[in-house]
Amino acid sequence: MRTAFLCLFAGCFATVLKGQTLYVSPDGGSETFSQLEPGSLKQLPQKIRHIRQQKQQPIVIYLKGGIYPMDQPLQLHWETDPRDSSIVLLASAPKERAVLSGGIVISNWTAASKGIYTARVPAGLSFRQLYVDGQLAVRARYPNRINDTDLGPYFRVARFDVPGQQVITAGKEIPVLTSYQGVEMVMNQHWYQSRVRIAGVERRKDSAVLRFREPEAPIFWGMTSFNMHLPDKPYYLENHLNFVDTANEWFLDEPTATLYYKPGPGRDIGQLSIVVPVLETLLQVGGSGARPLRNLTIQNIDFMYSSWLMPSRGGSIATQAAQQRQREDSSGTGLVQVQFASNLRIIGCRFAGAGAHGLVFSKGVQNSIVSGNHFEQISANGMVIDTDKKPFQPDSIHCTRNKISDNLIEAVGLHYTNGMGILASNVSRHTIEYNEIRNSRYMGMQIGNHYGDNLSRLRDNIIRHNNIHQVMLLHDDGGAIYTLSNQPGTKILRNWIHDYGKSIWADSYPVNGIFLDNNSSYIQVQDNVFSKLKMVDQLKENTGTTVHDNIFINNTSQDPEVKEQAGIRKR
Structure with a gap:
């Protein structure tokens, strides 16, 4: 992993030499957007459009350190890109830290x-x-x-x-x-x-x-x-x-x-x-199904304070992961919203103070990486992948081949208490590994959604080497890792699940470690370790006839190697 990060940085700096670099600062106002005369965040989209009308070249954007109070989301969309030039890096300036804030003091x-x-x-x-x-x-x-x-x-x-x-x-x-x-x-x-x-x-x-x-x-x-x-x-x-x-x-x-x-x-x-939030999202990234945004790295930025007002207007009747019953299009926004993007990298960022979710990949996000980030103070879910959720999506809409690794996801479900660390619905070929998830009133993560016993595009996901603890702190009928529906080729391997029990406020259904719920089938569960669980079923399959053809291998050991390897890797 250390090598991968070095390659990423090298690629970024190589691009700086070939493309145009823009500098932004909290008090900037220059039209040149240079290091000595930086521009403002509000004028950044206009500057990008101007560059693209003049010439084709990659654009690197550095945000100088400090707090950027925002009164509207920053949008990085393909519609502003008529010449195939692209933004390749949006990052804090070296040795500085930019904070994009959707709140007011x-x-x-x-x-x-x-x-x-x-x-x-x-x-x-x-x-x-x-x-x-x-x-x-x-x-x-x-x-x-x-x-x-x-x-x-x-x-x-x-x-x-x-x-x-x-x-x-x-x-x-x-x-x-x-x-x-x-x-x-x-x-x-x-x-x-x-x-x-x-x-x-x-x-x-x-x-x-x-x-x-x-x-x-x-x-x-x-x-x-x-x-x-x-x-x-x-x-x-x-x-x-x-x-x-x-x-x-x-x-x-x-x-x-x-x-x-x-x-x-x-x-x-x-x-x-x-601070109180005034925006429902801070950064909107993406393209279209025909022309996704490609090859953007978002790095070392703090995204803080967002709102979500739908419950104030119409209440909230929410099943797991704060998904709205009978109002599927109203399940909340992220501090950062992404759709139709490929080879996106979100590295070393912080997502904090979300009125709903931290990071949302709504649809059509593919071959992308979310690594080394910190999610905290989240009202609902840390990450949401696939809000379309339909079982048979066109290739352009389907979320596939993304890697979620080495993230710390904590203090989720603080307002909508059945929120969780990660919700990944109709996804395929995702790797969710080496994350630490803790302090959740409900589950650690959910893979899949309600597609019945029919096959969908949900398949071939790898969940491994995660350190999940202090979850299920309030609700029942869930687990550290939870699945729904047929997902051939999905594997749950070498995760360490530990240190939680059933709340005195939980209802009458069980609390679990790994829970293969309705229609979960063709899943391999192997070499997972469970420690210090009280009134918790370590492994559970739904008791109905809809769950079938799952494989369980060696999930009763206290293998110290599994514990040692679980969670965020040292760099």
Whole structure:
């Protein structure tokens, strides 16, 4: 791997000599985009178009160190490339670090009461996350969160009135508020997380009866299988000023554009960096099915702070990986979005503070590498590969032959708790190796999606040498590595899965190590090591007749070599 990285760097510097190099800085404004007179990020696309109209040559872009506040995504698309010239490198300048930020800093705080501070935000601004010194703060909730692992405690639903489409809880669990506008009931149902906006509350003696808003209400009540409406489902309420009563909670009053935040004891709010996201994605890369973007390296850049507002407008009824039930086109954006790209390399970057996902390969991404990156503070999934998800995709749309290696993926599913490290749906010939995945409320990774017992283009994926631990911290019915559907030639080899158990808030289904679920067939599982698992089934196949022709070899050892080789390789 060390050799591969040296070759990559050598190729980049060779290109610099042959092509045109542009320099950008946070305070740049020059039209020359030179090292001494750098340009601005906002004017970069126009500069690229100008170069391409004049001559054919590769373009190298260096971002000088510092923070780049963004009010619109940076787009690197083939439509701006009429002459076949191409951008070959987008990177931080050598020995510097560029931070592309989709957030704005909130300042000018005023003390209110009870240790709460207020600040004005731009009129019309909406957001679902707030970061204090780079860490996700708590959107005001009841009961208060005291556990950063399972994000508990929770109340439990008394019963579901399915015919009447009402949830009944203990009356004392639902505070009396002047208005429930904007308040969400956040509920865990096996592998689902439901975020439903409250339409009304009726008091009945010792109970409270809740009704939900549309469009999410009929979707929520349409989940008639898998015991989704049995009692005792964990829940909490979120998003009301009255809930701001403990350290690190916040609330946005959108009508008055007023933000409320309660810092911890002894913390000087004037010394805190408080950031809220304003963009849903920071970088959009790609081409078309007929003409994909090719041979671009994105290197050593921090992508920080994105938003995702669909749940505020219509709730969120989400199956695994925050995939929206009955709203497949609304499953979230990435800090970086890629489509129709070949020989793309994303190396040494950081993805942090995502309102939904870190990196999304939506469709048509092929022969590409994601290596040596750090994903953290992610609301849903670290990586998503293939959002099209149809079983028989044209060659141009299918995601194939990508390598995901040596990445640290941690602190995922922080807002949409059934998020995970990696979701790869209808993919083929992917290699997912030498990654470390940790601190996930749900799974480490999912390979495949719901294609029934039919063959699709899902096949020949290699999952090996991954170090996966501290996952399944909240939900049930999942595992460190999880598969769905027929995928001939897929192999799960020499992974180390360790140090987690079943949460007290998990539902009645098992928690697993490697789980071959519905229709998972023709998969080889070999030489994996499981350590320090409590109330966890190490290997599980779905108990129905849909799972068949899988091979299991030597998955009961404590081979020290497997442990030593798992996870990120030293360079």
